[in-house]
Amino acid sequence: xxxxxxxxxxxxxxxxxxxxxxxxxxxxxxxxxxxxxxxxxxxxxxxxxxxxxxxxxxxxxxxxxxxxxxxxxxxxxxxxxxxxxxxxxxxxxxxxxxxxxxxxxxxxxxxxxxxxxxxxxxxxxxxxxxxxxxxxxxxxxxxxxxxxxxxxxxxxxxxxxxxxxxxxxxxxxxxxxxxxxxxxxxxxxxxxxxxxxxxxxxxxxxxxxxxxxxxxxxxxxxxxxxxxxxxxxxxxxxxxxxxxxxxxxxxxxxxxxxxxx
Numbered sequence: 688x689x690x691x692x693x694x695x696x697x698x699x700x701x702x703x704x705x706x707x708x709x710x711x712x713x714x715x716x717x718x719x720x721x722x723x724x725x726x727x728x729x730x731x732x733x734x735x736x737x738x739x740x741x742x743x744x745x746x747x748x749x750x751x752x753x754x755x756x757x758x759x760x761x762x763x764x765x766x767x768x769x770x771x772x773x774x775x776x777x778x779x780x781x782x783x784x785x786x787x788x789x790x791x792x793x794x795x796x797x798x799x800x801x802x803x804x805x806x807x808x809x810x811x812x813x814x815x816x817x818x819x820x821x822x823x824x825x826x827x828x829x830x831x832x833x834x835x836x837x838x839x840x841x842x843x844x845x846x847x848x849x850x851x852x853x854x855x856x857x858x859x860x861x862x863x864x865x866x867x868x869x870x871x872x873x874x875x876x877x878x879x880x881x882x883x884x885x886x887x888x889x890x891x892x893x894x895x896x897x898x899x900x901x902x903x904x905x906x907x908x909x910x911x912x913x914x915x916x917x918x919x920x921x922x923x924x925x926x927x928x929x930x931x932x933x934x935x936x937x938x939x940x941x942x943x944x945x946x947x948x
Contacts, residue, residue, distance in 0.1 A: 690719040691741065697734040697884035698877060699727050706742025711750040712773075712795060714766035721768035721776045728781055734884035734891060736780075738799075739787040739873055745812065748794025751933075770795070774827055777802040778906055781892045783883050787876040788812045788863065794826070797845075797852075801832030804895065806863040807876040808854045814862075820849035820939065822925025824916035831909040835902065837861045924948045 691702040701723050703710040710716075720738075727733045740746055749770065768776070777784075777799070786803040788796075792814035800806050800814075808814075818825050825846050833842035837860040845852060845862075857863045867875045883891060920926055924944045932939035941948075 689716045696881050698880040699733045700737045703740040709744035709747035710740040711747040713750040717773045718766040718768045721773045724776045724780055734888045735783045735880045737785045737880050740789050744790040745788045745792040746796030748796050785880050787872050798827035798829040801829055807865045807867055808863040809869045809872045810854050810866050811869050813851045813853050815851050816846050817849045822929045823920045825913050828906040828909040831905045
């Protein structure tokens with residue numbers, strides 16, 4: 688099982704548990720997390736969900752080894768939810784979602800913070816949105832969620848630079864709410880989760896619904912724009928150079944691309 692599920696005081700803790708793969712998302716983990724969130728949403732005994740990771744990573748994003756297999760094997764069996772299905776569940780998730788970033792977060796391991804109602808981060812953790820390093824476009828409605836959360840210029844840096852963001856930077860930007868010591872991160876986050884979980888679930892759901900409803904149309908439109916841009920860029924000169932550099936163990940050189948790329 689790639690996901691550990693523990694209930695305590697109306698808080699359901701979901702721990703990504705592929706430490707050997709830095710908790711990267713394969714199809715099985717996308718499905719497991721999506722199903723766990725759907726179950727938590729429907730369970731009247733669950734008021735709050737706390738999401739964290741096991742080991743030295745929160746999540747290293749999509750499992751690139753499996754992604755390569757998917758693109759090379761026409762018979763590969765995709766999951767029932769996958770990446771897009773998980774995003775659908777996150778957009779619709781009605782209860783408070785708290786993220787506790789215990790280690791490195793790449794790709795969806797960073798952009799998922801746009802869906803968090805509260806985010807905690809270990810003082811030793813780092814996150815990165817590596818889209819320009821890969822020659823592709825943003826994902827997970829981050830092109831609207833991050834500017835709304837941390838401001839346009841902070842979001843521009845996070846999404847355009849592909850640079851690591853440490854906990855202090857993330858806190859200063861407003862990307863996370865609290866920075867905690869590594870050994871107390873989950874306990875600290877759980878303590879705040881319990882404060883919320885003691886409130887009426889109906890009221891928590893109403894607060895979240897009224898806060899998120901104004902952005903629903905923006906999120907849907909952003910996902911469409913991002914998907915279109917991703918399709919346009921995937922396999923293009925910049926993406927090809929990024930993948931070749933990754934395979935060859937070198938740094939990508941985008942300065943020699945055709946004009947406009």
